[in-house]
Amino acid sequence: MSDLLERLRGRGWRLTSQRRVVAEVLDGDHVHLTADEVHARAVRRLPGISRATVYNALGELVALGEVVEVTTDGRAKRYDPNAHRPHQHLVCSGCGVIRDVHPHGDPLAVLPTEERFGFTVAAVEITYRGQCPACA
Amino acid sequence: MSDLLERLRGRGWRLTSQRRVVAEVLDGDHVHLTADEVHARAVRRLPGISRATVYNALGELVALGEVVEVTTDGRAKRYDPNAHRPHQHLVCSGCGVIRDVHPHGDPLAVLPTEERFGFTVAAVEITYRGQCPACA
DNA sequence: ATCCTACGATGGACCCAATCCAAGTCAAGA
DNA sequence: TCTTGACTTGGATTGGGTCCATCGTAGGAT
Numbered sequence: 001m002s003d004l005l006e007r008l009r010g011r012g013w014r015l016t017s018q019r020r021v022v023a024e025v026l027d028g029d030h031v032h033l034t035a036d037e038v039h040a041r042a043v044r045r046l047p048g049i050s051r052a053t054v055y056n057a058l059g060e061l062v063a064l065g066e067v068v069e070v071t072t073d074g075r076a077k078r079y080d081p082n083a084h085r086p087h088q089h090l091v092c093s094g095c096g097v098i099r100d101v102h103p104h105g106d107p108l109a110v111l112p113t114e115e116r117f118g119f120t121v122a123a124v125e126i127t128y129r130g131q132c133p134a135c136a
Numbered sequence: 137m138s139d140l141l142e143r144l145r146g147r148g149w150r151l152t153s154q155r156r157v158v159a160e161v162l163d164g165d166h167v168h169l170t171a172d173e174v175h176a177r178a179v180r181r182l183p184g185i186s187r188a189t190v191y192n193a194l195g196e197l198v199a200l201g202e203v204v205e206v207t208t209d210g211r212a213k214r215y216d217p218n219a220h221r222p223h224q225h226l227v228c229s230g231c232g233v234i235r236d237v238h239p240h241g242d243p244l245a246v247l248p249t250e251e252r253f254g255f256t257v258a259a260v261e262i263t264y265r266g267q268c269p270a271c272a
Numbered sequence: 273a274t275c276c277t278a279c280g281a282t283g284g285a286c287c288c289a290a291t292c293c294a295a296g297t298c299a300a301g302a
Numbered sequence: 303t304c305t306t307g308a309c310t311t312g313g314a315t316t317g318g319g320t321c322c323a324t325c326g327t328a329g330g331a332t
Contacts, residue, residue, distance in 0.1 A: 014327095034318090035319080036317095077318085090247075090251075103248075107262070118269040122229070122265055122266045123266070124262060124264050126262050128260050130255040131256045132253070151299075186311050192310080211288085212288085213289085
């Protein structure tokens with residue numbers, strides 16, 4: 001975590017108590033929190049921190065590549081702090097729980113050139129859907 | 137299209153002029169429209185059709201498996217009438233244009249058993265991201 | 273240690289997509 | 303043709319997110 005804060009400072013990120021708390025919340029649990037959940041946890045550590053500030057900090061962390069946004073349900077975006085380890089997501093259609101998963105091979109490789117329509121393809125996001133053991 | 141309407145009637149779908157128009161709009165162009173875009177086109181054919189009705193009809197078509205919802209940008213959901221031909225999506229990070237694509241092989245097969253955590257995996261959604269020729 | 277100032281935080285208004293609801297309408301079976 | 307339960311309507315409401323004017327402060331300069 002201090003690695004993260006150091007990295008951010010090195011990039012000219014002004015280190016405020018609010019930003020520190022948001023970064024700590026994301027680092028604390030290896031989960032997929034919504035912005036409101038991040039805000040709720042941040043408030044516990046720093047009462048009075050505003051929702052707008054949390055949104056700002058999350059947006060900056062995403063822009064800096066430290067956190068990735070995932071939208072698995074068409075509702076609130078979720079923030080995944082595991083940005084430096086490439087992975088995909090497995091989502092339970094029943095309860096919505098999300099697990100990080102690692103498919104075999106390079107997911108980009110299975111898209112043939114003639115199916116790329118001249119695009120320069122840079123990234124791929126995969127969502128596997130099914131029922132978790134508890135919901136099945 | 138009349139196939140679709142017949143199929144829906146066969147399933148007890150009460151065929152109203154509004155539902156007919158929504159189905160026709162989706163069938164007309166092979167595109168990925170937002171609910172508001174569907175509404176705008178539906179109004180041209182049936183002035184006065186309400187947004188709520190369009191949302192209702194779209195939700196029913198999705199539930200019936202005739203249309204799939206796609207959320208590629210965290211904003212408005214898009215409705216893809218090409219539900220019976222399995223495919224994935226290639227999205228331009230610049231202009232947002234969406235193309236249907238067909239990767240090689242079975243996308244489910246690349247997820248090893250030990251990465252499924254006991255889930256019964258039923259479906260997979262893949263979004264490839266890159267720059268289209270015009271934006272590159 | 274103190275000052276300066278540009279960058280960050282605040283919260284309340286605002287926006288967009290979507291859903292809800294009570295009242296009115298109508299498809300289609302009898 | 304009648305009847306009725308399913309469908310439509312539009313206006314209010316919700317949920318998630320953004321905007322903005324004002325206030326506060328991190329951290330470099332002195």
